[in-house]
Amino acid sequence: MTPRDPGSRNPDDPGNPGAQGAHAPGTRSTQDPGPHAPGAPGLGSRALVMARIRRALADVPRAETPGEVPVERTYHRVHGDRGSAETVDLLAEHLADYRAIVHRADTPDHTGAPEAPGAPGAPSLPALIARLLADRGATSVAVPPGLPASWLSDVPDAVRRVPDAAELTPHDLDAVSSVVTACAVAIAETGTVVLDAAPDQGRRHITLVPDHHICVIRVPDQVVGSVPEALERLDPARPLTWISGPSATSDIELDRVEGVHGPRTLEVILVGPQTAGRS
Amino acid sequence: MNAPHQATYLGMPAFPTAADASTRNTQLRANLRHATHTIRAKRASAVAELDDWSRLRAAGAAIKDRTLRHLDHYLERLESAVTAAGGHVHWAADADEANRIVTELVRATGEREVVKVKSMATQEIGLNNALATAGITAYETDLAELIVQLGDDLPSHILVPAIHRNRGEIRDIFAAKMAQWGRPAPEGLTDAPADLAEAARLHLREKFLNAKVGISGANFMVAETGTLVVVESEGNGRMCLTLPETLISVVGIEKIVPTFQDLEVFLQLLPRSSTAERMNPYTSTWTGTTDADGPSTFHLVLLDNGRTDTLADTVGRQALRCIRCSACLNVCPVYERAGGHAYGSAYPGPIGAILTPQLRGTQSEVDASLPYASSLCGACYEVCPVAIDIPEVLVHLRERVVEGGPASVRGTRAVIKPAKGHAAERAAMRAARWALDHPLVLRTGQRLASRTRRFHPRRLPGPGRAWSDTRELPSVPEESFRDWWQRTRGGSRTEGRKTT
Ligand code: SF4
Numbered sequence: 001m002t003p004r005d006p007g008s009r010n011p012d013d014p015g016n017p018g019a020q021g022a023h024a025p026g027t028r029s030t031q032d033p034g035p036h037a038p039g040a041p042g043l044g045s046r047a048l049v050m051a052r053i054r055r056a057l058a059d060v061p062r063a064e065t066p067g068e069v070p071v072e073r074t075y076h077r078v079h080g081d082r083g084s085a086e087t088v089d090l091l092a093e094h095l096a097d098y099r100a101i102v103h104r105a106d107t108p109d110h111t112g113a114p115e116a117p118g119a120p121g122a123p124s125l126p127a128l129i130a131r132l133l134a135d136r137g138a139t140s141v142a143v144p145p146g147l148p149a150s151w152l153s154d155v156p157d158a159v160r161r162v163p164d165a166a167e168l169t170p171h172d173l174d175a176v177s178s179v180v181t182a183c184a185v186a187i188a189e190t191g192t193v194v195l196d197a198a199p200d201q202g203r204r205h206i207t208l209v210p211d212h213h214i215c216v217i218r219v220p221d222q223v224v225g226s227v228p229e230a231l232e233r234l235d236p237a238r239p240l241t242w243i244s245g246p247s248a249t250s251d252i253e254l255d256r257v258e259g260v261h262g263p264r265t266l267e268v269i270l271v272g273p274q275t276a277g278r279s
Numbered sequence: 280m281n282a283p284h285q286a287t288y289l290g291m292p293a294f295p296t297a298a299d300a301s302t303r304n305t306q307l308r309a310n311l312r313h314a315t316h317t318i319r320a321k322r323a324s325a326v327a328e329l330d331d332w333s334r335l336r337a338a339g340a341a342i343k344d345r346t347l348r349h350l351d352h353y354l355e356r357l358e359s360a361v362t363a364a365g366g367h368v369h370w371a372a373d374a375d376e377a378n379r380i381v382t383e384l385v386r387a388t389g390e391r392e393v394v395k396v397k398s399m400a401t402q403e404i405g406l407n408n409a410l411a412t413a414g415i416t417a418y419e420t421d422l423a424e425l426i427v428q429l430g431d432d433l434p435s436h437i438l439v440p441a442i443h444r445n446r447g448e449i450r451d452i453f454a455a456k457m458a459q460w461g462r463p464a465p466e467g468l469t470d471a472p473a474d475l476a477e478a479a480r481l482h483l484r485e486k487f488l489n490a491k492v493g494i495s496g497a498n499f500m501v502a503e504t505g506t507l508v509v510v511e512s513e514g515n516g517r518m519c520l521t522l523p524e525t526l527i528s529v530v531g532i533e534k535i536v537p538t539f540q541d542l543e544v545f546l547q548l549l550p551r552s553s554t555a556e557r558m559n560p561y562t563s564t565w566t567g568t569t570d571a572d573g574p575s576t577f578h579l580v581l582l583d584n585g586r587t588d589t590l591a592d593t594v595g596r597q598a599l600r601c602i603r604c605s606a607c608l609n610v611c612p613v614y615e616r617a618g619g620h621a622y623g624s625a626y627p628g629p630i631g632a633i634l635t636p637q638l639r640g641t642q643s644e645v646d647a648s649l650p651y652a653s654s655l656c657g658a659c660y661e662v663c664p665v666a667i668d669i670p671e672v673l674v675h676l677r678e679r680v681v682e683g684g685p686a687s688v689r690g691t692r693a694v695i696k697p698a699k700g701h702a703a704e705r706a707a708m709r710a711a712r713w714a715l716d717h718p719l720v721l722r723t724g725q726r727l728a729s730r731t732r733r734f735h736p737r738r739l740p741g742p743g744r745a746w747s748d749t750r751e752l753p754s755v756p757e758e759s760f761r762d763w764w765q766r767t768r769g770g771s772r773t774e775g776r777k778t779t
Contacts, residue, residue: 046370049532049583052690053351056591060348066537069345075334075544094557166571170488170522190550190558203572204521204563208514209488228543236504236539237364239569242562247514249476250554251423251439252446254314257472260422260480261487262514262561 078225079189087188088219088270094191095268098245099258103128105216105271125216125271129180130154132214132267138177142206146199147180151216164202173209179263180214181207184240186223187230191245193217193268194230196238204239213263215243219272293706294648298617307618310445315609321555322606322662328557329547338544340666343600346502346535347590353502353535354581360505364567366577371529373584373689378409380580381494381527385415388525390491394483396509396519397421398496399603400529400582402434402625403638406494417494418460418486420515422479429456435619435627437605438553443618446470457482483515493523493574497530498602499545500579503538506566507579510549510559520563526574531582533590533599545602548664552604583690585638591687594675598633600665607659607669613652622649629659633672640688641680641695644706650676651710 082090092102105125123131129151133141140160143152152161162168162176182200183193193215195201207213217223224230234240247262258264326332346353358368369384371377385393393410395401395417407417407428419428426441427434430452434440441449450470457464462482468474495516499508507528509516520526536542550559568577590596608614608628619627623645624635632649641647650673659669679686683697 045372045376048372048690049370049581049587050351050354052372052583052587052687053354053532053590055690055692056587056687057348057350058591059593064348066345066349066352069341069348071338071341071345072334073338075331075338075547079329079331098556098560174484174488187558192558197569197572204517205573208517208521227546228540231540231543231546236501236506236564237566239566239573240562240564241517242558242564243560244556244558245560247512248560249422249513250318251421251426251441251513252449252472252475253310254318254439254442255472256554256556257476259473260476260513260515261420261483261518 076226077228080225082188082225084220084223087225088223088272090225091186091188091191091217091219091223092270094188095193095245096191098191098248100191100245100266100268103132103267103269105269107272125269126150126152126154128269129214129216130156133159133178133180136178136212136265138212140176140178142173142176142179142202142210144181144200144202144206147182147202148200151180164206168206170205170209173205176210178212178214179206179210180216182216182218183222185230185233186217187225187227188223189226192230193243194234195241195243196234197241198238204241207241207243208262211263212265212267213243213246214267214269216269216271219270221272293644293710294617294621294623294652295706295709297621297623298613298652298710304618306445307443308616310443311615311618313445314439314442315615318555318609322552322609325551325555325557329551335544335547336664336666339548339602339664340597340600342536342541342544343665344597346537347533347596347599350532350535350590353537354532356502357500357505357535358581360501360503361567361577361579362505364505366505366567366579369578369580371580371582371584374404374582377404377529377580377582377584378406381406381529382409382413382415384525384527384578385410385492386413388492390415392416392418392486392490393492393494393527394418394420394486394490394519394523395424396493396495396511396516397424397440398494398529399437399625400496400531401494404529404582404584406529418483420483420486420519421511422476422513422515425479425483426452429453429460433620434625436608437603437626437628437630439605443620446472446475449475453478453482461486483518487515487518487522490519490523492525492527493519495519495526495528497528497534498549499542500530500535501537501539501542502535504566506539506564508542509563510546511562512554512560514561517561517563520565521573523574525576525578527578527580529580529582531584531586533586549602549604552602552606552662552664585640585689587690588640588687589634589637591692592637592675595633595637595672597667598630598637598672600667601630601634602665603630604664606662606664610658610662611653612656612658613654617652622652629653629669630667633667633669633676636676636680640686641676647680648706648710650680 095102104122105128106122133155138159140162142162142164144164181195181202184196184198186193195207197203224233243266246258246264246266247260248256248258249260250256329335361368369380371380391414393415410417419425423439423441426444426449436442447470450468453464453475454468462485464478468478495509497507498510509520536545550556565573568575586599589599607630611629614628622628622631622635624631626634632652636646636649639646653673655670655673657670663669679695681697683695686693686695
C-alpha cells in the first residue's frame with residue numbers, strides 16, 4: 001500500500017488545520033485552496049481530494065492496514081444443499097419466475113430422441129434452435145464467431161446469418177431478428193446467465209439490440225448455485241453482462257413489467273444429458 | 280434539438296413547508312402509499328429467502344467500513360487499475376468542477392447530444408442543466424427519469440424517480456411531451472404499463488442507435504481490478520454503456536469496494552433490497568476499454584462534493600456506506616407522507632435526511648431542517664442492507680444544527696455556529712413539529728421508545744431540547760413519546776403554534 005503523508009492523520013500536528021479548529025463555516029484554510037485555484041486543474045484536484053481524505057481520517061491509526069479492518073465472511077457460499085441436477089432444476093425454475101422461456105435439449109454430440117408429440121426425451125439442440133427461430137418468424141440471426149457450427153445446422157439457409165463483425169453498426173443490428181449465443185456461467189439461486197463476451201457469445205451489442213435472444217447453457221457444467229460461486233469463475237477483465245430474465249422495469253408504480261430496451265424475449269436452452277442425474 | 284427547461288432543486292423551501300404542500304396533495308400521497316406498500320411486502324419476502332441475510336448485511340457494512348477507513352489507499356489502487364485498463368481518470372473536488380470536466384469531455388467529441396443512464400451522482404451535481412447551458416442535450420433513458428424529464432419535474436425517489444406519478448399521469452406526460460424531445464408517443468396510447476414501456480422503447484430507440492457519447496454513474500467500483508458495475512432493469516444502461524464511442528462515468532469516491540470477490544455480498548444485498556428481486560434483470564461490468572467491444576474511450580470522473588466532509592465526521596461517516604437501494608424510503612412513514620421533493624435534494628427519505636446535510640452542510644434552512652424530518656422510528660435502520668444507523672446520525676446532526684461544533688467544511692476543519700435564533704433553527708423546529716404532529720408518522724411510537732432508550736439521551740437534542748425546556752425526558756416505559764408529545768407539545772405548545 002502507498003504510505004500516507006506522514007503526519008496527515010495527526011490532529012496534534014501544528015501543520016494540520018484540524019488542530020486549529022476555529023474556522024468560520026465556509027472559510028477555506030490555506031491548505032485547501034479549493035478546486036478553482038490556478039494550476040494544473042486535474043492534478044490539483046487529485047491532490048486536494050487526497051489531502052481532504054487524509055485529514056478526514058485523522059482518527060484512523062496511522063499504522064492500521066486495510067486488512068486489519070475486520071470483515072467476517074460468515075455468510076453462506078451457497079444457500080441450501082443440492083445435487084447438480086437439482087441445481088439445474090432450480091435454475092430453470094428461477095429463470096422462468098422472471099419470464100425467461102426455458103427449454104431443454106439433449107447434448108449436441110449425442111443422438112437425441114427426435115422431437116415428437118408425447119415422445120419422452122428432449123430434442124437435439126440444432127432441432128430446437130431451428131424450431132425456436134421458425135416459431136419466432138426470424139428472418140436473420142446474429143452469430144458469434146465462436147458459436148459451434150452444428151448449433152445452427154438445422155436452421156434453413158433462408159434465415160440470414162449475420163456474423164458478429166467489427167463493422168456491424170447498431171442500426172444494422174436493429175434490423176436483425178434474433179441472436180443465438182452460449183454463456184459463461186449460470187446462477188441457480190438468482191436465475192441469472194452471465195455472458196463474458198467470449199467467442200461463443202460475441203461482443204456485447206449483439207445480445208442487446210436484437211429483440212430475441214436464445215442463450216444456450218451447458219448443464220450441469222456451466223451452472224453454479226450462488227453468486228459467490230459465479231464470481232469465482234469469472235474474469236473481471238472481460239466485459240460481463242448478467243442477465244436475469246428479459247428486459248423489465250419497475251418504474252410504473254413499482255410493479256415489474258417485462259419488455260423495455262433489451263431483448264424482450266429471452267429463451268434459455270439447458271443442453272446436456274437429460275436423463276443422467278435427474279432427481 | 281433544444282432541450283426544454285429543466286427543473287432544479289435550487290431555492291426549494293425547507294422541509295416542513297414543502298412537506299405540508301405535498302401532504303395536502305392527495306393524489307401524490309395515494310401514489311406513494313400504493314407504491315411503497317407494494318414494494319415493502321415484496322422486499323420482506325425476497326430478504327426472507329436468504330437465511331444468512333443478517334450476516335450478509337454485517338459483511339456489507341464491514342466491507343464498506345474497511346473501504347472508508349482506507350479510502351485514499353483504495354482510490355489510488357482504483358486509479359491505477361482503471362488507467363492500466365485503458366481508462367482516463369479525472370478528479371472533481373466539487374459539483375462545478377465535475378460539470379466542467381464532463382462538459383469539456385463532451386465538447387471534445389464534437390457531439391451536442393448525449394444519452395444518460397440514471398445516476399444519483401449526476402443528479403446531485405445538476406449535470407443536465409450544466410450541459411444544457413453549454414448547448415448539449417442530455418437524454419435521460421431510464422423510464423422513470425424519462426417521465427421526470429418529459430414532465431419537467433424532479434426525481435422524488437432514488438430507485439423510481441417518478442414514483443409520485445401514477446400510470447394515468449405518465450400516459451398524459453408521454454402523450455403531451457414526447458414529440459418535443461424526439462419520436463412522439465403512439466396514437467391512442469393507453470395507461471397500461473406494457474404500453475407505456477413500449478412507448479418509451481420506441482421513443483428512445485433512435486437515440487440509442489445514434490448515440491456517440493454515453494454518461495453513467497456506477498453502483499460499485501472495484502479497486503483491485505478497476506472494474507465498474509452498473510445494476511439496472513430495462514437495458515437502457517446496457518445501451519448507454521455499450522453502443523456509444525465515448526463513455527463518461529461520474530462516480531462518488533465512496534462507491535469503491537476493495538475486491539472483485541466483495542461484489543458477492545453487494546450483488547446479493549442490493550437487488551433484494553431495492554426492487555425485491557433475487558437479481559435485477561441486467562448487471563453490466565466493464566474494466567477500462569475492450570478492443571472492438573463497447574466504447575473505445577472511457578473517462579471516469581471521481582467526485583468528492585462533500586463526501587470528504589462526511590468522512591471526517593466519525594458518527595456521520597457511515598452514511599457513505601449507502602448503496603442507494605431505497606429500502607429506507609419505502610418503509611419511512613415521513614417519506615410516505617411528505618414525498619420525495621420535500622427533502623430538497625437528489626437524495627430523499629431517511630438517507631437524504633442524513634446525507635444531504637453532511638454533503639452540503641447545515642447552514643441553509645432546508646439543510647438544517649432535514650435532520651428533523653424523521654420520527655426516529657428506526658424502520659430505516661432495520662431494512663438498511665449496510666446497517667446504517669440512520670436514527671443515530673439524525674440525532675447527531677440535530678446536535679450539530681442546534682449546538683454547533685466542529686465539522687469539516689469543504690475539506691477544512693471548522694466550528695459550525697449554533698443555529699439558535701436563526702432561520703435555520705426555526706425551519707428545524709417546524710420540521711420536527713411536522714413529523715411529530717402526524718399520527719401516521721408516529722404510529723410506531725413503541726419502536727421510537729425503544730430507540731430513544733437505546734441512545735440513553737438525557738434530553739432531546741436540538742429543538743427538542745427547547746420544547747422540553749431542558750428537563751429530563753420522561754422515562755420510556757411509562758409514556759410513549761407520541762403520547763408525551765400529544766399531551767405536552769414538548770412543553771411549548773402555545774409558543775410552537777405561533778411560529779408555524
Ligand atoms: S441508507 Fe441503507 S436503506 Fe437507505 S438507500 Fe442507503 S443502503 Fe438503502
